[in-house]
Amino acid sequence: MRIFLEPNDEWDRNTVPYLAQVEITTAGAEEAYTKFRIPVHWYHLRDKSIYRVEVCGFQLDAHTPDEIPPGLEKLLPALVYMARLPTYVFVARHSRYLYPVYTIGDEVIATTRGGPNFRHVELAKVREYLTDYLWSMGELWAPGNKDRLHVRGVHSESLGLVRPVFYLKKRAQHPQDNEFWAPVFPSDDGDSIYTYAASAKREEVVNCGHEVLRLRAQVAQALIADKRLQEELDLRADRVMQPYWQRVAAILTPLPCQLVYSNIRLEVYQNREDRLAVEHRHNDENRVSLYFGRDANDLRDRTAQDFVRRGLICDSDALRFER
Numbered sequence: 001m002r003i004f005l006e007p008n009d010e011w012d013r014n015t016v017p018y019l020a021q022v023e024i025t026t027a028g029a030e031e032a033y034t035k036f037r038i039p040v041h042w043y044h045l046r047d048k049s050i051y052r053v054e055v056c057g058f059q060l061d062a063h064t065p066d067e068i069p070p071g072l073e074k075l076l077p078a079l080v081y082m083a084r085l086p087t088y089v090f091v092a093r094h095s096r097y098l099y100p101v102y103t104i105g106d107e108v109i110a111t112t113r114g115g116p117n118f119r120h121v122e123l124a125k126v127r128e129y130l131t132d133y134l135w136s137m138g139e140l141w142a143p144g145n146k147d148r149l150h151v152r153g154v155h156s157e158s159l160g161l162v163r164p165v166f167y168l169k170k171r172a173q174h175p176q177d178n179e180f181w182a183p184v185f186p187s188d189d190g191d192s193i194y195t196y197a198a199s200a201k202r203e204e205v206v207n208c209g210h211e212v213l214r215l216r217a218q219v220a221q222a223l224i225a226d227k228r229l230q231e232e233l234d235l236r237a238d239r240v241m242q243p244y245w246q247r248v249a250a251i252l253t254p255l256p257c258q259l260v261y262s263n264i265r266l267e268v269y270q271n272r273e274d275r276l277a278v279e280h281r282h283n284d285e286n287r288v289s290l291y292f293g294r295d296a297n298d299l300r301d302r303t304a305q306d307f308v309r310r311g312l313i314c315d316s317d318a319l320r321f322e323r
Helices: 065-079 123-137 210-225 242-250 296-310
Strands: 002-007 018-023 035-045 048-055 058-062 088-092 098-104 107-110 118-120 149-154 166-170 180-186 192-197 200-205 236-240 253-261 264-271 274-281 287-293 320-322
Touching: 002 065, 018 065, 035 065, 048 065, 058 065, 088 123, 098 123, 107 123, 118 123, 123 149, 123 180, 149 180, 166 210, 180 210, 192 210, 200 210, 210 236, 210 242, 236 242, 242 287, 253 296, 264 296, 274 296, 287 296, 296 320
Parallel strands: none
Antiparallel strands: 002 018, 018 035, 035 048, 048 058, 088 098, 088 149, 098 107, 107 118, 166 180, 166 236, 180 192, 192 200, 236 287, 253 264, 253 320, 264 274, 274 287
16 A cells, blocks of 8 residues: 655645545455545644544544554555445444445445444345344434434545435335335536446436436336336435436426325426426425326325325325315
8 A cells, every 4th residue: 555645736725735645556456446535634623733534434633744644554454345445334323433335246235343244235225234233232223213324425536425416215015025225426527427226337427407317217227127126117216406406307397286285295297208296305405305107196106105104194095186
């Protein structure tokens, strides 16, 4: 491993005075994971200068810049698992503990400090297994207290954490059915969005909002081919960030009706042959959830099924169309 600092000559050099250049030459490490440029941040706290780097969410503080390279030499090898750095990191909401997650072949593997590893072909199942374990160990609050694991991606150059722009989600319809849950991230240059599904990276170029709908359709077809999904429209886009939703809304046709329950109204749109209902999640970073249907009745049934699961309504008849 070779680590050295170089001065940052970009616009943010006052708060990021250095970049840690890292070259990993360990045998077996993949080429995509061998060179990094990690920002070294400077903070002035209580009459002290602190230099800080963050690697996959793990922070390293130093009093002088010269202490950063030796610290990284100890931290980075601890994050390598089977010659790979994490694809994702689970973050506990309240404790802020971090759990690296690796993609190896067809499997997703979550690791714990000194404890077991959890693996499955589905990221949703790995999060479920890890959550159950952390509840049993007391590292997550008991079920019902809204403690949960958030997922973050890892930037391929800076190794910083990246927030998902939305999620692709499919709920199990019966006990033998599979769930699917995958975070979608912007590419490092922001020119595309991507996710991992059916043992491969799935990507779409940013194109006026079409990328959101096309990525959903691409992943749905991959899951159908992999026999992990039966109906394409069972896969929906969940918790879409506002900038992405605004672009999607601009390419849809609003319809003169709404899906209504109690005092909540969902806007309805037409996308070629499909219908979409939009739920604004104001308590969740003002994101939106998108439901898809072939026609009005199909859209209502699919949306109502999720609302019943979440306890928002008692039966599907509570959700109705109004003009």
